[in-house]
Amino acid sequence: MTAPLGDIGPPSTPPSDALPHDPDWLGEVHADVQAVYQYWRIKCAGRQMPSRADIDPADLIAYLPSVMLVDVRSSPPTYVYRLVGTREVSMRGVDPTGQPVATHSFGLAAAEALNNYNQVVARRAPWIDRAEMLSADGRMLDRDKLFLPLSANGHDVDMILVYSVQEQLP
Secondary structure (H helix, E strand, O other), X not given: OOOOOOOOOOOOOOOHHHOOOOOHHHHHOOHHHHHHHHHHHHHHOOOOXXXXXXXXXXXXXXHHHHEEEEEEEOOXXXXXXXXXXXXXXXXXXXXXXXXXXXXXXXXXXXXXXXXXXXXXXHHOOOEEEOOOEEOOOOOEEEEEEEEEEEOOOOOOOOEEEEEEEEEEOO
């Protein structure tokens, strides 16, 4: 599905040393994951992470079917699906919007799924899960799940943007 993200980001990009460092795994993941990551990185605009308000869905149209937004509620951290893209719903066979990740994760054991979110919150940095999973109907393969932190106050992760690559099986 690789689609260019063309004219994204602010008119001028901050110096590269102000942006987060690219993770080691970036060169090994699907091109769509790289594109969504680069969009997020530009939206950081010199900060550790962007806010939800910085993310414009119009910039991500080609990727939206595979995007999820997950609210982070602190003390202790709990994660709730705010938005689940149509392709992600097809993978699962059910729409978990409004439900907690702890009881509505897909493919992985709840503890493994929660670990992905916990890593993003603890590190305040992107996280990748490369485990492959079959869709509920066995027709699609889910791989390269990218977890990107978002923060309204620039420090605490209050939302996580998740992008997954799904491929139709023959």
